[in-house]
Amino acid sequence: MRKTSLCVALACAFAAPVSAANLTIEQRLALLEQRLNRAEQAASEAQQQTARAERRARDAEQKIIALESRTPGAGVNASAAPQATAATTPAPPAAAKEQDNGFEFSGYARSGMLVSSNGHGARGGPGVSPASSLGGDAHVGRLGNEKDNYVELSFIKKLTFNDGSWGRFKSMIADGANNPDPWVQDNDSHHINVRQLYVEMGDLPDFSGPAQHATIWAGKRFDRDNFDIHFTDSDILFLGGTGGGINDLQWTPHWKSNFSVYARNFGDLGSDRYEDNDVQNLMFTANNFYDNWQLMLTGMAAQGNDELKDQTSTTGSYAVRSDNTASHGYYAMLAYRDKTRFYGLLPGNSESALQVGNGLGAEARQPGSDGDLTENAKTVRFASYGIVPVSKSWELAPSVIAQHSEDRYRDGDRYDWATFNLRASQALTHNFALLYEASWQYMNLNPNGRTYLDSGVQNAYQAVKGDFYKLTFAPTFKVGDVFDIKARPEIRVFATYMNWDKALDGYALNDDFGSVGFTAGGTWNFGVQAEIWF
Template identity: 50%
Template sequence: MIKPRILALAIGLALTAPSVSFAAPTLTSLEERLMAMEQRLQKAEDRAANAETRAETAEKKIVRLEAQSQQRQQQTAATSAAVNLPAPAAPVATASAGNFADGFEFHGYARSGLIMNDSAASTQSGPYLTPAGDTGGAVGRLGNENNTYVELNFEHKQQLANGATTRFKAMLADGQRDYNDWTGSTSELNIRQAFVELGNLPEFSGVFDHSTLWAGKRFDRDNFDIHWLDSDVVFLAGTGGGIYDVQWADGVKSNFSIYGRNFGDIEAIDNTIQNYIVTSNNFAGPFQLMISGLRAKDNDERLNVARENDNAGDTGVHAMLALHNDSFWGLREGTAKTALLYGRGLGAEVKGVGSDGNLTQQAETWRLASYGVTPLNKTWSFAPAVLAQTSSDRYAAGDSYRWATLNARLIQEINQNFALAWEGSYQYMDLDPQGYKDRQAVSGSFWKLTVAPTFKVADIGDFFTRPEIRLFASWMDWDSALDRYASDDSFGSSGFSSGGEWNFGVQMETWF
């Protein structure tokens, strides 16, 4: 049956249509056209209704997001008020682009493994296990570590609309020698770093144009080390503040800082000794000149009990001249670094600046470090190192500690996932403690050889790619005279004396 609306339209069209020579359209064809038109109108109405629905949904979402934003601001303001801090500005004024979470980074370092002797029993190990280790005499870490050590680094960086940058970093670290899965009772968990940097401040100009201010607890940015010896060349750390990258000229810049460290209590005064280190670290091209002054008031008043020294000094100086090569000592492709360090008084601990409060005022130390890494060909890489030190009047008048380490690591690529790592170390030491801590004068040599089948996921030829899983076998021996150096060190302990020792184990190491 024809709908009344369609019939009326058909009659109207029929009456108004002009007379033409061909046949007039039938009522059926007119009805079909009108029905098609109605369908198109209905589809247009449906599309309009859908658009209205989407608009309402979007409006509700905007209202919800605005409510959440206001709630977060109220929570932040409440938290800030609780700790007597000013509430932060609204998020719209904070960053030039992106959201708050975009600036978060997570980095880490870890090593962990199992070590045993050839009788499947516990053994002595560590890069500093020789008598020279007390004064920094490392002998190489490959196949010679039995600890679990973890660093977890959390950072937040942002760049503001005015170009300024901020960086916050916190490092959580733990060292552990227990093999158990639950080690809370022996954990050394602590916050090793927590600091803030402010960079590219728009009101800074001239030599301070691209400088960075910092304050907090941290490792100095320009420390460097011989990784495969597990020995820092220089390590400046503590709590303080400073400024990086004061640019005097193209390629010439300086850093200035003050760090504080604690030595312990003065029994008679019941006060904690605080050592202050003021440092100027200067760079010109590949050269680095670092100069530090140290002051620890009343440190010389400490009493001589156990490990403390009643001859300890209260001031000191420290200096380092370093060359950072972008080649293997100018001989071939690779990198190399060389440093000469000197310290007197409290500065005579030249590796860990300001970390030893038992040094005498007359203590004097010289230290030489030189090391490099180079690819020999497509399958072999080579990393040699020389580390030597001499100290006098270090803890007692007339004492001397002299040692030198020669070390080299070779890595042979077998395929993209497997390599063989070889390491050899030789150390000579001549130590005369003058009775300090009841230790004996000794001299002699130490040797260590290690082979470590190593598994990687890729980039075997890159010396510093990680993660790695290593199996290892290490053989070491030393002159028998070294066994009598001290009763509380590794050498001469039960089941660990000269004549040759084998260690076996497995270890992982990773960083990112």
């Protein structure tokens, strides 16, 4: 290409017209320089055109290779293809090559201190009330009411290939502790957990029809379609375990389905006869989506769970199991999720779900997680929340969760509770906001003789009825969109006031209510906390 450029330049240089003989030497040199510049520009353009032609040829060759890899034995010109002989072996079709590597690091963390009005470590948490012992469902507002340090770290690797397919690997490790010290050495009860570890694949060339863009997966994971109410740290739905499935089977432009199977267990139930994996709950789930609507159906079976009679549960309450614990169950959920409207009234978003279940399916928040449920257990649960901007500086997030259960842990028991929570954010400057939260919970709990162990002594849960109240004020610093109530990171200081009916102090000896320094009559907590997700 350099020789061509030089020839063009010389030809232009010496092709001056005869009339140029009358020009001075300086004028001739100027004309010669102009011609040389034009010649070099023309040569550069020719070189660029050649390079573009070579790239197009390479792209065409890659497309041919990809086509041949999808259809073995097919070429661009079969008649011109060399014929295999006894001395030659046809080359195998080219494998799909990796085109792009992507790596992602994401996480969630919260950390802070919670002290009482007398300067001691305070009691609290979203699950502080007696109703929260019922499968961890009945949470109250979390703002200014958390004392733990918790972190989730996710590592994601994505591979894409020139045939259009892709693969993705995700692992999540998590750790949580209440100890405020800078180092925790109790290795028996404090360790890193692997919460997720799975592989998924999508856009496989072998798939067609409704499965053309489907995703298959296997491993340990949270279900992709879980959703929650952040302001109470309560899942509307949390489905998870180890298993496999297929997502995004597209039947029509509006209707798609996911199918999965999860395996999980209920932990060591206090018996040396059964190991953790011997009591294993298998859950088969069909999730159907039609625009904003979701219908979830789940069946589950835990072979051998009903044989563990009168064992001690590990739900945190040390409850003694019934003699008719369930070995199977059913669960259904109808949900509506609108990402652009606040219950169809104003700009914002809202999510709602109606859930029912029986047997092992009577745990509505985390289906399949509670092995203490009886074979006659029945639950109905409603959960809903929304976020709505009401002015240039105010944003509100109301939520409600209400549940009715009967024959849950003993035939004849009944548990009714409802939680109402309101989080409000007032943006004052670019990096400063005031957060407010009001929470109220009603409880009517009748355990009907259910018992638990406390210091080796068997005691009975008491029937109680009453209300719980919480108010929090939290000046907050944040970066990003200070007006977005869910934007993080945040660093906040807070003051929280809690009170409840005295009757709730008597529900159990081993819960928070009624413990030393934490009885009805009102209590103040103070603290500072950081929270971030990315």
